[in-house]
Every structure is written in structure tokens, then in C-alpha cells.
Amino acid sequence: MSTIDLNPDTTTDDAVTELPTVPHWINGAAYPSTSGRVGDVYDPALGVVTKHVALADKAEIEAAIASAAAAFPAWRDTSLAKRQTIMFKFRQLLDDRKGELAEIITSEHGKVVSDALGEISRGQEVAEFATGLAHHLKGEFSEQVSTGIDVYSTKQPLGVVGIISPFNFPAMVPSWFFPIAIAAGNAVVLKPSEKDPSAANWLAELWKEAGLPDGIFTVLHGDKEAVDGLLTHPEVKSISFVGSTPIARYVYETGTQHGKRVQALGGAKNHMLVLPDADLDLVADAAINSGFGSAGERCMAISVVVAVEPVADPLIAKITERMAKLRTGDGRRGCDMGPLVTKVHRDKVASYIEIAEEDGATIVVDGRDVVPDGDPNGFWLGPTLIDSMPTSSRAYTEEIFGPVLAIVRVSTYEEGVKLINDGAFGNGTAIFTNDGGAARRFQNEIQVGMIGINVPIPVPVATFSFGGWKASLFGDTKAHGAEGVRFFTQQKAITSRWLDPSHGGINLGFPQND
């Protein structure tokens, strides 16, 4: 397979023609931008623009959706056996070549290569789930519900389905949706984040190599214009969105107003509750891994440790000891943590450290002082630990989405649970304890969609469904697992009579079973 198909001739501005432009992928081939609208794509560890990405206009949106709509009927009618063969091939190619994809992700997102490989593996799990989709697409059958009458149900694909994804998991988040959507017989139009667009094109090429018909996996690059195009187009039957809460709310409201089925996963502020009987070495490792992995740019990152006293002081000592050993730098150099995705985002995250300080918190470790193992122009911010975070501070109430871990001290389990339940978000949470009864009580009482018990990033495996509560999910269907199958199919119930000729003649009364 070739590397990403880059088109250097898509812009009119002399200054930008020197850099390649990531094209759309429409009807099974690279589709150079006709609009000339492009966005910048950075290498965050170098701090420079390395390429551009096409930003779709109306004509490109139409071309993408029209190609998917034209390809859909034949794919819908392709046998399950043939669809499954392609799914197996795709999964095998992904497994064989994931190293290539990881390097692409690191060069545009900044996360370290091992972490990029990790996200690909979690996405691959969904492709593996989809290789068995023939089983999940089975309907139900009831014989003789009335004399000579059988009732059965079937699950059919929706048609053209839209996926709109965030920057932080350019491979995994789209993979939560497209393997199931495709195996179920739909045609996918993926609108990836414009910050790290190339992973989507790489996946599109892989699908082609696996034998997927042209038009069934389309990549439409762009910004709000492309998103609005998908949300309002009558040919698009559903939207699967993942991103920040304000945009998730907008996507849910706009998509449903236009008659679409919408699942919109939003932002997060995940708390880890530490009870006094917890193993503090385990907790410190978990806090570091989940707080600073991927520079905190994970929707399941732990951003607040709720320490039930007297654990805060000994726990802070163990966390800071570990933080001193973390190496922040270029993700291609074997570092623990990479840069943030853009300068704007780095500055925004750093501003929250300032806000916390002004609001009276104690900065225990200040990531603004980091000396990175990388280019000085990279978008660096080191791991930061903040103690005694006031819960009235914007640094506590708002999602930071960076390597900033806050400690909030509480006196009791009940106080900790109330704090978590009072929060606006409900994506993930964790409890660390050796008391099974306390953990069981927590899983029952906590108002959050995904819970870890002595597990800091409780991301369910692909056979279960992924999604939070409250401002972390709009709509009533989560990603992948049984809910994913339900989202990407619509049911028909068929009532059938064949052999009994006596239908009772004319009778305008409501049919009764006999």
C-alpha cells in the first residue's frame, strides 16, 4: 500500500502550494479539493505546519454523499458472507500494518508511538467484533402466533451514515463506529478532525485493499461547513459524533431537527475516588497513567483525584516521586508523554494552571517549567499536579483536556460521591479501595456511565458499549457492542400467513388472534 495520497496542486495561494494537501477520499479514490479551502496540519513536536488539509465546500459535500448513496444499494444487497470476508481481510491488514498508522498519528497528534499503537488496538477490537456481525444481525421468529400466522423481525441498514470525530483519537474513535456500520450494510461518510486528518485516508486505502466496494467508506475533510452539510442533508440517515460538549449538543439538536438518528458523545471531567484503605502505590501509578497518558488528551483521562483523608499527603508524595521520572518530549524518541496538539490548546491548558493558582490552589508540580526532549518550538506542557483545588474554580468545573491532575481533599466517602454526582459530566469515574462492599455501593450510587473499580481508565471492551451520562452523551445510544448494532440497523416486523386459506372473509373489526 502506498503512503497517504497527497495532492500538492489543490490550492491557489503560492505560500501554501509548497506543502502537500490531504485530499478527501470519495468513490474509492483521493479526491483533490476543488474549493481551494485548506486548513493547517501541524507536527506538534516540531511546532510547524507540515501539510494542509482540504476543507470541503458545498460541492464537495454533495459529491461525497452522492457517491455513498449510489454505492449503498449494492452493498446492502451483498451477502453477509461476502461482507464478513471483507471485514476479516480489513482486520488482518490493520493488524499487519498498524505501525504505519501509529507513525502517522504521532506526526499529527503528538502522542507517543506506543500510545498510538494502543489506540489502534482498541479500534481493532471493534473490527474483530464486527467480523461476527452476522450473528448480531439475526432477527427473531415466533411460529403460530395466531392460527397459521408467523411473526418475525429483520434488521436492515439505515443507508448513508455520518461519523464526525475529534482530534484526540484519530483512529480509535472512528473505529468505534465504522466497522459495525459497514458490516451491517451501511455506507459511511467520515468527517475526521481537521487537526489530524491523515489517519482517515490511510484507513480508507486499507478498506480498498480489503476489497470494500468504492463509495462505502468515504472521507470528507472539513470544518463546520462539512459538519453542517452532513447534519442537514436528507440522504444522511444518522450521525455518530464524538467531541466537546457544546458541539455535541449542537450536533444532537441540529441532526435530530433534520430527522436523523443521532448519538453525540461529549466532554468529560473524570474523578478518581481514593478511600483510606486503598493500596497507595497502585493508586499513584494509576493516577499518573490515566492523568498524563496522551498528555491528558483522553476523554477517559482522570483529571481529579478525590482523596478521602488522611490519604492526600502520602498519596501526593508518591505521585510527585513518580512525576519526577516522567520524560516529556517527541513521541518518536521513546518519551513518556508528547506535546499538546496545537499551540492554542497548549496555551489554553496552561491558562487553567494560572486560574487555579489565582483561586487559591497549590501548584505542587508546574508543567510550565518543563524541559522537553524535543524541538523547542514544540507545543510542550509538562505534567502538572495541583493540590487543594477549590471546587468553585473554573479549573475544577471546566474540562481542561491536558496533563493537569488536581487533588480535592474530602473527609468522607459520602462527600466524595456527592462531589462526583454534582458534576455536569458523567463519562468515567473510578474508585480505589480494598473494601468490596464500598466498591459495590459506589457502582450503584454513582451517576456516571463507565466505572472502574481499581481500574483508572474504565473503557469497556468492544463487546460492551461505550458512553457516558449527563453532559457526556446526547441521545440514548452508546458506541459499539449491542448498542452499536442497534444504532446502525432498523428493525422490521413481518406478520405472515401462507397455508391457511380461511381468512374469515370481510371483517372490519380489529384483527384478533385465535
Ligand code: NAD
Ligand atoms: P471538538 O468538539 O472541537 O471537535 C470535534 C469535531 O467537531 C471535529 O470533527 C470538528 O471539526 C467538529 N467541530 C468543531 N467545531 C465545530 C463547530 N463549531 N460546528 C460544527 N462542528 C465543529 O473536539 P476536539 O477538540 O476535536 O476533541 C476533544 C473533545 O472531545 C474533548 O472535549 C473530549 O472530552 C471529547 N471526547 C469525548 C469522547 C467521549 O467518548 N465522550 C471521546 C473522545 C473525545
